[in-house]
Amino acid sequence: MTVRGLRRIIVSVADRERALALYRDALGLTEKYGAGEMVALAVPGSGVELLLHERPPTPGLAGVAVSFLVSDVDAATAAAVEAGAQVVDAPADQPWGERQSVLTDPDGHVLCLVTPAA
16 A cells, blocks of 8 residues: 555644634635534645644644745745744745745644745
8 A cells, every 4th residue: 555645734723713814815725615623725736635623733843844835935924924824934045946934823833835946
């Protein structure tokens, strides 16, 4: 048995509506469906879902981080901060050929915003 792909990423959030303000409204993921305390968002061009599950989060800087491909890291970072994210590392060009920012969402989960460097 081998892994054939990535289906979904599940993020525990204290407040689903607050999380939607970041992931749906600021970052532009589209809502696919909701069920109880969960809501699934489509990650464009990937077939992957980001599932927000309203339950006590256990954030940490050493856990798993999701990197979202965006068209403009600086603008996406500003929108994310306005929606409640906190900057860990400001947008900067990286030696591996990407421009990247590192943020924490309102529940303390790490997420990265990336685009290929010009």
